[in-house]
Amino acid sequence: MYDFETRKRALALVDQGRSLNSVSKQTGISRAAIRAWQIRIEPLSWASRGDACPRCAPEPRLPEEPAAYAYLLGLYLGDGCVSRLKKGAYFLRIACADAWPGLIDACAAAVRAVRPDNSVCRVQRQGCVMVTGYSKHWPCLFPQHGPGKKHERPIALEPWQLEIVEANPWEFVRGLVHSDGCRITNWTVKDVGGVRKRYEYPRYFFTNKSADIRGLYTDTLDQLGVEWKRSNAWNISVAKRASVALMDTHIGPKY
Numbered sequence: 001m002y003d004f005e006t007r008k009r010a011l012a013l014v015d016q017g018r019s020l021n022s023v024s025k026q027t028g029i030s031r032a033a034i035r036a037w038q039i040r041i042e043p044l045s046w047a048s049r050g051d052a053c054p055r056c057a058p059e060p061r062l063p064e065e066p067a068a069y070a071y072l073l074g075l076y077l078g079d080g081c082v083s084r085l086k087k088g089a090y091f092l093r094i095a096c097a098d099a100w101p102g103l104i105d106a107c108a109a110a111v112r113a114v115r116p117d118n119s120v121c122r123v124q125r126q127g128c129v130m131v132t133g134y135s136k137h138w139p140c141l142f143p144q145h146g147p148g149k150k151h152e153r154p155i156a157l158e159p160w161q162l163e164i165v166e167a168n169p170w171e172f173v174r175g176l177v178h179s180d181g182c183r184i185t186n187w188t189v190k191d192v193g194g195v196r197k198r199y200e201y202p203r204y205f206f207t208n209k210s211a212d213i214r215g216l217y218t219d220t221l222d223q224l225g226v227e228w229k230r231s232n233a234w235n236i237s238v239a240k241r242a243s244v245a246l247m248d249t250h251i252g253p254k255y
Contacts, residue, residue, distance in 0.1 A: 095128050
């Protein structure tokens with residue numbers, strides 16, 4: 001048996017981005033035990049910590065870190081889900097590809113900023129890390145939570161969420177692009193004065209099956225003065241030079 005402080009120290013190493021294998025070798029604790037602690041490290045009280053919730057308060061208020069919330073909302077709408085655990089607790093999971101360690105760190109920081117009193121951990125899966133936060137208040141903060149896939153049910157923001165997005169539009173767009181978008185470099189070849197020349201140009205794509213989520217993305221781009229077009233049924237493209245430059249200033253490539 002390991003005491004609570006030992007468990008916290010092991011999970012702190014994992015939270016730094018270390019693999020379960022390396023933490024196990026350093027601490028002498030089995031990987032199975034560390035993996036189990038990522039789900040629960042306290043016998044009873046972990047799910048009840050941090051009861052203060054801005055939306056459950058007698059006078060509901062906005063989250064204290066609205067910019068972090070706007071970014072996390074974008075990530076959630078793209079690659080996140082909220083699932084119920086026992087005893088009324090929930091966990092928020094955001095899937096982040098292994099290829100983007102900076103994105104994993106930014107996601108974990110946003111989860112921690114929105115719920116600073118609740119636990120946040122990183123669970124390694126094949127090809128991705130599930131950044132996971134535990135709280136019984138995630139449904140309050142993400143009322144879009146519900147059964148089924150997001151593109152198979154209506155997705156609409158509450159008035160208080162719209163207030164946050166309107167005040168922090170770039171953070172919201174950044175979360176959406178970091179989850180379901182990308183910045184790529186296209187190229188083409190043209191004949192100029194009889195000489196074939198190769199031209200490269202960057203562009204942004206955002207792909208999501210939900211028409212409602214695509215609408216939230218394009219409405220926010222309109223607010224920001226970013227020109228966009230629909231490449232196909234699920235894909236939104238930003239290719240105009242001025243708009244790409246604007247996106248580069250506030251978003252840039254994943255890292």
